[in-house]
Amino acid sequence: VKIVIVHGSPRKGNTYKATKLFKEEMQKQGEIEFVDFFLPKDMPDFCCGCMTCFLKGEEKCPHADYTMPILEHMVSADALIFTTPVFALSLSGCMKSFLDHYAYIFIVHRARTEMFKKKAFIISSTVGAGAKAAMKTISTSLKYWGVNRIYTYSFTTFGDGWDNMKAAKKEKSESQIRKKAAGFYKETASGKRHSPYLHIRIMYLISKFIIKKYTDDSSLDKKYWIEKGWYEREKNPFKY
Amino acid sequence: VLKRNDFIQGKSNIYKGETMKKVIAFIGSQRKQSTYQAVRELEKSLNASGGINFEYVFLKDYRLEYCKGCKLCFDKGERSCPLEDDRDKLLDKIYTSDGVIFATPNYSFHVSAQMKNFLDRIAFIFHRPCFFGKTYMAIVTQGIFGGGAILKYLSSMGKNLGFNVVKGCCLTTLEPITEYQQKKLIQEVKKASLRFCKSLMESSLLSPSFFRLIMFRMSRTSIMNILDDNNYDYRYFKEKGWFESDYYYNVSLGLIKKSIGRFSDYSAKRMYKNR
Numbered sequence: 001v002k003i004v005i006v007h008g009s010p011r012k013g014n015t016y017k018a019t020k021l022f023k024e025e026m027q028k029q030g031e032i033e034f035v036d037f038f039l040p041k042d043m044p045d046f047c048c049g050c051m052t053c054f055l056k057g058e059e060k061c062p063h064a065d066y067t068m069p070i071l072e073h074m075v076s077a078d079a080l081i082f083t084t085p086v087f088a089l090s091l092s093g094c095m096k097s098f099l100d101h102y103a104y105i106f107i108v109h110r111a112r113t114e115m116f117k118k119k120a121f122i123i124s125s126t127v128g129a130g131a132k133a134a135m136k137t138i139s140t141s142l143k144y145w146g147v148n149r150i151y152t153y154s155f156t157t158f159g160d161g162w163d164n165m166k167a168a169k170k171e172k173s174e175s176q177i178r179k180k181a182a183g184f185y186k187e188t189a190s191g192k193r194h195s196p197y198l199h200i201r202i203m204y205l206i207s208k209f210i211i212k213k214y215t216d217d218s219s220l221d222k223k224y225w226i227e228k229g230w231y232e233r234e235k236n237p238f239k240y
Numbered sequence: 241v242l243k244r245n246d247f248i249q250g251k252s253n254i255y256k257g258e259t260m261k262k263v264i265a266f267i268g269s270q271r272k273q274s275t276y277q278a279v280r281e282l283e284k285s286l287n288a289s290g291g292i293n294f295e296y297v298f299l300k301d302y303r304l305e306y307c308k309g310c311k312l313c314f315d316k317g318e319r320s321c322p323l324e325d326d327r328d329k330l331l332d333k334i335y336t337s338d339g340v341i342f343a344t345p346n347y348s349f350h351v352s353a354q355m356k357n358f359l360d361r362i363a364f365i366f367h368r369p370c371f372f373g374k375t376y377m378a379i380v381t382q383g384i385f386g387g388g389a390i391l392k393y394l395s396s397m398g399k400n401l402g403f404n405v406v407k408g409c410c411l412t413t414l415e416p417i418t419e420y421q422q423k424k425l426i427q428e429v430k431k432a433s434l435r436f437c438k439s440l441m442e443s444s445l446l447s448p449s450f451f452r453l454i455m456f457r458m459s460r461t462s463i464m465n466i467l468d469d470n471n472y473d474y475r476y477f478k479e480k481g482w483f484e485s486d487y488y489y490n491v492s493l494g495l496i497k498k499s500i501g502r503f504s505d506y507s508a509k510r511m512y513k514n515r
Contacts, residue, residue: 009309010306010307010308010309011308011309011310013309040306046270046300046352046353046354046357047270047347047352047353048270048271048300049269049270049271049273049345049347049352050270050271085309087307087309087356087359087360087363088356088359088360088363088366088397089366089393089396089397089400090350090356090359090393091350091356092307092309092356092360093306093307093353093356093357093359093360094306094353094357096347096348096350096351096352096353096356096357097306097353097356097357099347099348099350099353100347100348100352100353102348103347103348133393137348137349137350140348140349141348141349144349158466159466
């Protein structure tokens with residue numbers, strides 16, 4: 001089992017410690033190869049919004065040296081884990097920057113078929129509030145990538161920090177993380193494919209229609225959809 | 241140039257009744273396309289009413305590093321930030337202006353990473369809000385959909401910073417744009433500019449909403465109970481007299497708001513005791 005972890009925190013604080021525990025627990029369950037990416041080191045530049053990925057191809061992205069290898073790893077992995085602390089009541093800036101670079105694999109553009117059987121897990125920690133909003137932003141992106149199921153876990157530290165948390169509270173968080181980790185391993189290893197999210201299915205049908213009707217024959221998106229055979233009968237990424 | 245301290249002591253031009261209002265627009269896109277053009281359109285209709293000095297700030301032109309999440313700005317004050325870049329330059333621009341506009345395109349159903357990072361870097365102001373009486377508006381440009389949630393997020397961020405937030409606008413600018421659509425967009429921006437202008441000319445200290453009032457009372461009570469003199473937030477609140485005051489600034493609250501405030505204090509205190 002191969003799992004890609006994208007660490008969205010620039011410091012190795014509460015979120016990282018929780019992720020470490022999650023990793024350890026998963027490793028106890030079975031043989032796992034983890035590939036770690038640390039932001040912002042592995043994606044230092046902001047998306048410049050040049051639309052090159054949509055119009056000319058992702059390999060022409062000005063930051064392709066960073067984006068392409070990470071995508072390759074993500075595509076070949078069995079599951080994805082994203083972690084983010086809460087900054088300004090939402091996800092961290094570097095995680096946002098990471099997500100911005102992958103808008104071209106949204107289902108309305110050129111979704112990767114491999115994504116449709118993947119599971120993903122999002123871990124977040126916060127001092128007070130905002131973890132839900134932070135995770136929602138990531139999970140929205142992931143859903144549009146086509147990821148099959150997304151699971152989340154967040155905890156509130158109230159400013160104490162992972163190491164200084166009250167024993168009872170820490171134990172509770174730890175046992176929750178252990179449980180979630182074991183569950184996520186089972187889910188990943190089983191390779192079971194759940195029925196896709198309803199609104200993603202609807203988005204798929206809408207994009208299918210729009211791309212066929214309104215985009216130019218020379219557009220990369222249309223070529224990709226035709227090449228994948230999604231316009232043929234009985235063929236769609238959900239079944240791949 | 242007015243600095244943060246002058247501003248906090250009430251030396252900002254806004255309280256002096258000067259007629260020329262300064263408006264600054266932060267643009268969170270690296271391109272000079274739809275987002276920029278939307279702000280240009282806003283500038284045009286604001287200028288029509290006169291007396292406004294408009295300035296653009298392209299976040300891409302400033303060096304702003306990724307927030308490290310070290311929390312030093314919360315605990316020891318923003319001067320202890322380990323990153324030495326243009327953050328203070330950008331903040332000085334807000335301190336010296338009367339109206340602020342945050343404009344961002346929709347990237348992956350959220351603000352652009354550049355705008356997000358800017359918000360991360362000034363997050364200490366969420367703890368110690370100071371832009372009272374200044375007007376704020378958010379502008380979001382979207383391709384097809386998803387901009388509404390971003391507008392909501394950016395507007396609530398403005399409130400967290402202390403601004404008087406007026407309803408912004410979410411513009412659909414996917415090309416090609418027909419003439420009819422163009423007209424509608426311009427109309428929408430014009431309406432937004434009127435709202436903005438009205439609030440800018442009044443620039444008054446508004447009575448807080450129930451939510452903001454409760455948030456203030458709860459947070460000040462927990463700061464009072466959890467933190468101590470070693471913490472900058474605590475010292476700042478104490479210095480400002482926020483541990484005793486009704487709200488961040490002097491404003492007369494009605495009977496209902498007053499009692500809700502008292503109740504929030506009480507319940508926060510109880511929450512702390514039971515923690």
